[in-house]
């Protein structure tokens with residue numbers, strides 16, 4: 001048997017959730033980092049494209065050679081193949097909530113996605129349409145945060161009082177945005193939640209290499225606010 005390998009892009013939400021799922025299950029793996037910020041991108045190497053023709057991480061390669069692409073498929077696969085400790089309840093209502101919130105975390109990530117344009121674009125040089133689109137993204141993220149704040153205030157973890165697949169999906173999404181400058185001021189339940197989560201050994205292990213809990217070099221949320229306010 002060889003080792004389990006997960007191909008990851010450091011800091012990407014989808015890679016993060018795959019690692020967090022494995023570590024919460026107590027499964028070891030080698031995280032093989034693929035660099036995408038320099039050319040040629042390692043996700044476009046012939047070796048990696050042979051594993052995933054889309055050239056996207058994460059990809060899980062199991063010790064017996066089984067390959068799984070797509071982060072949600074990886075979570076599903078891990079839960080089915082390694083049922084203990086379980087991250088999805090057997091009770092139908094709890095199961096439905098955990099699975100719904102796990103996938104809704106992706107909707108939250110999509111609401112934010114437009115702000116990533118601020119990595120490359122100078123806010124001062126943006127057109128009226130671009131500013132409107134950034135303002136729209138900010139409003140969508142605020143709406144999402146209100147929803148998740150309410151959920152976080154109702155239980156210890158995001159979908160109930162036990163850690164579940166919903167946390168595996170949601171925590172990296174939230175932590176990623178915090179790194180990009182999101183403030184949880186006025187959202188005490190989410191703030192308490194993210195602090196609680198980051199104390200977990202699995203969360204610390206899955207945390208992106210070289211990242212701290214501080215905001216990264218570019219505060220996208222501050223840029224987005226200035227961009228939207230100048231519109």
Ligand SMILES: N[C@@H](CCC(=O)N[C@@H](CS)C(=O)NCC(=O)O)C(=O)O
Pocket residue numbers: 009012014036041043044055056057058069070071072
């Ligand atoms: N739907 C996929 C999305 C994966 C994805 O977009 N991965 C990006 C993360 S940055 C990637 O690997 N990009 C590398 C590239 O396009 O070269 C999943 O959930 O796994």
